[in-house]
Amino acid sequence: EALGLLMLVAEHPSLGVTELARRAGLTKARAFRLLSTLEHRGLLAREAHAAVYKLGYNALLVGNAAREQIELIKLVAPHLVALGEACGENVIVRVRDGLESVCVARHESSQSVRVHTEVGNRRPLHVGASGKLLLAFAADDVVDAVLARALERFTSTTIVEPDQLREELAAIRAAGYAVSLGERDAEAV
CATH class of the missing domain: 3.30.450.40 (GAF domain)
Structure with a gap:
């Protein structure tokens, strides 16, 4: 579920928790917990002024590692x-x-x-x-x-x-x- 949310944010940045939960088929509470975990790990960043999510800096590590490993x-x-x-x-x-x-x-x-x-x-x-x-x-x-x-x-x-x-x-x-x-x-x- 968390990886599904990560992919949703990667493909559709700047969505809020409500829309991400709807697209992922999760409750808003479950989506928020997973998004918070991904944010804590640096894979996502929440824009405080708009309460929307985008990829965080640690997502760059994953992307660059994939480029080197594939x-x-x-x-x-x-x-x-x-x-x-x-x-x-x-x-x-x-x-x-x-x-x-x-x-x-x-x-x-x-x-x-x-x-x-x-x-x-x-x-x-x-x-x-x-x-x-x-x-x-x-x-x-x-x-x-x-x-x-x-x-x-x-x-x-x-x-x-x-x-x-x-x-x-x-x-x-x-x-x-x-x-x-x-x-x-x-x-x-």
Whole structure:
């Protein structure tokens, strides 16, 4: 429960105890006790003037330790820089986590116009080139689970029809790559 609250604050900073308790499915008293413990450990900080929570300084220790301990991140780091410099664009690495993709590493380009993705950013697998690529090569039970859910529409080009997504996944498998034209953000083409 405490880690669930920590993740909620990481994904939605500046929420108060009432809203955090509601989103976590906890009583307000239980949420307050857990938040207080996380605050005492320095993982969360409460802004006294607004009574809302944000990550504390000790969360940096956890994040930096993860960056150093996750082998994939260490392995791809030099390649991200080389690829980013060669193409002059942002380069990200996303992995599948359940029915979502999560950004685990990135290289930021110096272009004045670019799409910005934070490490830790999550999105459904049916959205964007990287998510669709991961989905196209995932096990059949993962594809079936994604297609069994309502596919959220982010823009007018987001694929939300299961049959259309199946066709797109087949095309991605055949081509070996995926393309996204404004599926998550209409301005990212």
